[in-house]
Amino acid sequence: MTFVLYDLAGRDNAVRFSPYCWRTRMALWHKDEAFVSHPVPFHKIGRIDQGQFMRVPVLEHYGVYRDESTDLAHYLEEIAPDKPSLFDGAGGEMLTRFVESFAANVMLGAIAQMIVLDIHDMLDPADQLYFRESREKRFGRTLEAVQAGREERVVSFRASLQPLRYLLKRQAFLGGNKPLYADYILFGMLQWARVCSAFALLEDDDPISDWFERCLDLFDGAARKMPLAR
């Protein structure tokens, strides 16, 4: 049964940029599950199913709608245990949470503050006012002021990724010689920036860049084939 992924989209419907939707998209590809995706701008999230969802991704399967990327990963693991695992066991599921916490606490805010104006500029016009108001309230400054100075801040952001860099000098993926869901969590953060913004978060010779390219190459380059907002 084909899945339906409700996927955050920009003004160009083909541009999919949510870091959380990217996790679910990579997990669906990892499990080799057929899916169609529906583009959803922010202002239409409330129209999914009966309107009970505040966020995407939402995944519909056999008429049941589910949200929360973490729960979706566990759902995919549960219904397709014969497919390549996203966690490789209970310990993998647990320690994926530490990777998620690293993404949430080291990457999310820092990246947001380097691309927030670029995100605004690629949104559906009907989303832009909501986005500007909600994000300017969150940061207490204009989007322009938040994003300003990113050339300096990116240096400390790169330094903060040292635990990932050190690991990826020694192995191809967080999962070792193959990717796990933990890889997709961190990939999603960087793919969010790559899709929305031309600003380079990483240097080309960074081992993290090499790993990111390997992730883009997975599933016959499926993630690489998705359009960028430019």
Next chain:
Amino acid sequence: MTFVLYDLAGRDNAVRFSPYCWRTRMALWHKDEAFVSHPVPFHKIGRIDQGQFMRVPVLEHYGVYRDESTDLAHYLEEIAPDKPSLFDGAGGEMLTRFVESFAANVMLGAIAQMIVLDIHDMLDPADQLYFRESREKRFGRTLEAVQAGREERVVSFRASLQPLRYLLKRQAFLGGNKPLYADYILFGMLQWARVCSAFALLEDDDPISDWFERCLDLFDGAARKMPLAR
């Protein structure tokens, strides 16, 4: 067959402080393996077995000596698969490496620079000159200068542990409702400081402190019963 753990010791032989030895000690307790431990000051590491080891922990089992705490954890997992697992599967083994990289890159250097003089002061006198010379060369300053200002630096150290804190607000251990080897890796870093130094790395109301206390309570409080250098 009883294991023999060669364990870094201070001037007081009963004081065991190496963060890596603590990993192995906790892993042996986790596996409920009987072991005796031999105190080893730095200058006697070269006398273990045939003198081929540069570092502790070294673990002897059936006449074979092994080193490297990571390898020892895998050895214990392999020979005692019926005992509680240290990794809970292949994914757990892999993602433990990310936790190890977090310890190596976020915690090790920062903690060392807050306790290095305290470590010096609790060492066997025959170790002190070696320790001072090697660490002053590494840091390019006197031990006194390295440790100075720790009251300011501890603030950013605490902030750097946010990925751990965020997780431990939501669950008891990195392993969920029970500890895994990943817990012992991070525990060992903080236990190193607790044994060597009276300087408080964490605030009492930090969720990380609560988790640390839970680790001290494991195995009938075995880690808590070990003496501190004071």
